Amino acid sequence: MIRWLVWLAGGVLLGGIVHIVTVLALPAAATRDSYARLAAETPVNEVALLPQPTPERTLLPFMDPAFATAICRFDLSDGPLKLQVPLTQAYTSITFYTRRGTVFYAINDQAAGRRVIELDFMTPAQRAALPEDEEVTAADRLIVESPSETGLIAVRALAPEPGALPVVRGALRNARCGTPPA
Amino acid sequence: MRLLIGILFTFAFAATAGLGATWLAASRGYGFGEVTVGSWTAAPRKGSADIDPFARAALARSGELPLGSGDGITFLARSDDDGNPLDGRCEITVAGSTPLARYWTLTLYTADGHLVPNALSRYGFTSAETVRAADGSFSIVIAPLSRPGNWLPSGGVQRYQLALRFYDTSVGVTAHVGRESTMPTIKRGACP
Numbered sequence: 001m002i003r004w005l006v007w008l009a010g011g012v013l014l015g016g017i018v019h020i021v022t023v024l025a026l027p028a029a030a031t032r033d034s035y036a037r038l039a040a041e042t043p044v045n046e047v048a049l050l051p052q053p054t055p056e057r058t059l060l061p062f063m064d065p066a067f068a069t070a071i072c073r074f075d076l077s078d079g080p081l082k083l084q085v086p087l088t089q090a091y092t093s094i095t096f097y098t099r100r101g102t103v104f105y106a107i108n109d110q111a112a113g114r115r116v117i118e119l120d121f122m123t124p125a126q127r128a129a130l131p132e133d134e135e136v137t138a139a140d141r142l143i144v145e146s147p148s149e150t151g152l153i154a155v156r157a158l159a160p161e162p163g164a165l166p167v168v169r170g171a172l173r174n175a176r177c178g179t180p181p182a
Numbered sequence: 183m184r185l186l187i188g189i190l191f192t193f194a195f196a197a198t199a200g201l202g203a204t205w206l207a208a209s210r211g212y213g214f215g216e217v218t219v220g221s222w223t224a225a226p227r228k229g230s231a232d233i234d235p236f237a238r239a240a241l242a243r244s245g246e247l248p249l250g251s252g253d254g255i256t257f258l259a260r261s262d263d264d265g266n267p268l269d270g271r272c273e274i275t276v277a278g279s280t281p282l283a284r285y286w287t288l289t290l291y292t293a294d295g296h297l298v299p300n301a302l303s304r305y306g307f308t309s310a311e312t313v314r315a316a317d318g319s320f321s322i323v324i325a326p327l328s329r330p331g332n333w334l335p336s337g338g339v340q341r342y343q344l345a346l347r348f349y350d351t352s353v354g355v356t357a358h359v360g361r362e363s364t365m366p367t368i369k370r371g372a373c374p
Contacts, residue, residue, distance in 0.1 A: 007188045011195030018200025023207055023239045030242035037245050053297055055305075061295025062246050062256070064347060065305045066287045090310070091285050091349055095229075095250035101241050103229045106250025108350055110284075154247055158285055158349065160310030 027100045034060055034101050035073070035152060042073045045081060047155070047175045052165070064156075068169045072153040072177035076146060080122035082180040083153065087115050088171045091158040096121075098148040105144050119144050120180070121153075153177065204239070211240040219365040222257040222346060229253070246295065254283075254349040262368040268343060270298065270326060270336035273371035276344065277321035279364055283351035285309050288322060290334060290342050300337035307332060320366075344368070 027033065037060060042048035049070045053063040063069065074081055085094060093108040094117060109117065119142040127145055157172050159165040214234045215227045228237050229251040241248065249256055261267050268274060280286055289306035290298040297305040307322055312332055314320045322332040324344075336342065346366070 003184075003188070004191075007192045008195065011192040012199065014192060014196030015199035015203070018196050019203040019207075022201060022204040023235055026204065026208060026239040027242040032245050033242040034245050034247045054303075055292075055297045055299035058296055060247055061244055062291060062345065064287055064289060064345075065297060066289070066308045093250070093253040093349070095247075095253055097247060100238065101247065102231060102233055102238065103248065103250040104231055106229070106252035108253055110350060152247070156253070158287075158308070160285070160308050162304075 034097070035099055035150075038071055038073060038152060042071050044073050044075050045078075045178055047072050047172075047177045049169060049172055066160075067156045067158055068165065068172050070155040070157075070172040070175055072155070072175075074121065074146070074151055074153060074177070076121070076123050076126065076149045079179055080120055080126050081177060083117075083119050083121055084176040085117040085155050086171050086174050087117065088157045088168050090160045090164070090168075092117070093156050094119075095154045095156070096144065096146065097152040097154065098146075099150045100148075101152075104147055107142075118142065121146060123149060207236045208239045208243040212236045219257070221259040221261055221263055221368050222365050223259070224255050224257040226251055226255055229255070244295065249347065249349075254347055254351060255353050257346045257348075257365065259344045259346070259368055262370045264370065266370055267341055268324075268368075269370075269373065270324075270339035270342055272373040273323060273325040273329075274336070275321060275323050275369045275371060276366050277319065277369070278366035279319045280309075280346070280366060281348060281351060281353045281364065283309075283348035283353065285349045287345075287347050287349075288334070289345045289347070290324065290336065291345055292339065292342060298337050298339055298342050300335035302335050304335055307334060323371075325371075 041059060047070050050059055053065055085092060087109045091109060093106060095103055096105040097103055121144050124145050127143060155172060155175055157168045159168045215225060217224045217226060225237060227233055228248045262274060286309045287306055292298060312320050322334060323329045324334045324336050326336050326338040
């Protein structure tokens with residue numbers, strides 16, 4: 001009896017280790033995470049307007065149907081990106097996700113205070129490599145540093161009522177994400 | 183021989199319990215740092231870099247892109263205030279007032295995060311289109327057949343869940359959400 005309890009205790013301990021290791025490994029092993037789902041539908045370093053979710057088909061689960069969503073799937077290995085998002089009448093937000101789906105930055109139209117949100121997006125190393133004089137003018141430039149080289153930028157714009165959706169989707173079509181002109 | 187059986191038993195137990203617990207955590211998360219108000223539950227840390235590994239595993243499995251905590255917060259409800267699961271064949275009333283936010287939206291989802299099908303293709307309400315009483319409170323009826331006022335078609339599905347999202351709000355950012363936030367009530371009316 002005692003012997004079996006010892007084996008069981010060993011099993012519980014080992015099970016705990018298995019649990020923790022698999023939980024930590026799962027995000028890296030997931031093949032149907034948000035990035036993988038969008039990789040098939042969106043180009044790299046360009047803005048792609050996602051179709052509105054319907055009961056039959058939703059690219060990602062739990063999308064808010066009152067919002068139009070555009071995705072820029074970024075890869076910073078070739079240099080920094082410039083993101084330009086025209087603001088819509090109601091509410092626009094930009095959220096930055098790492099390759100594993102963790103939010104590292106979010107901004108909304110209120111914080112931007114202009115009619116277009118413009119920001120430069122780069123890795124910490126690329127920011128360190130910015131020429132000195134550019135860093136001076138950076139005061140009125142919004143620079144976002146990315147902890148990961150690849151990931152997702154989600155631009156969401158609200159249609160306060162369904163009739164406003166075509167206008168909002170039209171505005172998001174004018175969002176730009178790409179390498180800045182040299 | 184007994185040693186071998188013991189080792190096999192230990193390994194089998196470890197694999198079953200460990201993987202089983204991981205599957206549970208990845209399906210639901212463990213709810214660390216969750217905020218519950220009435221029937222509504224939110225996980226403010228899901229939209230920030232402080233996300234816990236269990237919630238991260240759950241996100242990787244579901245494929246959801248959570249709202250950033252600087253953008254908004256999502257409250258989910260699977261049952262009414264009396265604990266009955268939300269049934270699309272019943273009349274459910276969501277009423278009251280909400281915490282301060284620039285906009286909010288209320289949406290019906292199936293358990294796996296799809297929209298609830300209905301003939302009108304109306305899946306939710308935004309704060310801008312909801313008709314309110316003089317004191318600013320509102321009442322939204324979710325029912326299979328049309329109702330006067332704010333009506334959301336439930337399509338008659340057996341089970342659904344409600345998502346109430348607040349955009350550009352301090353809810354979830356401040357430490358004291360929960361007690362002082364007023365959330366709408368969820369009451370069940372007539373059921374077939």
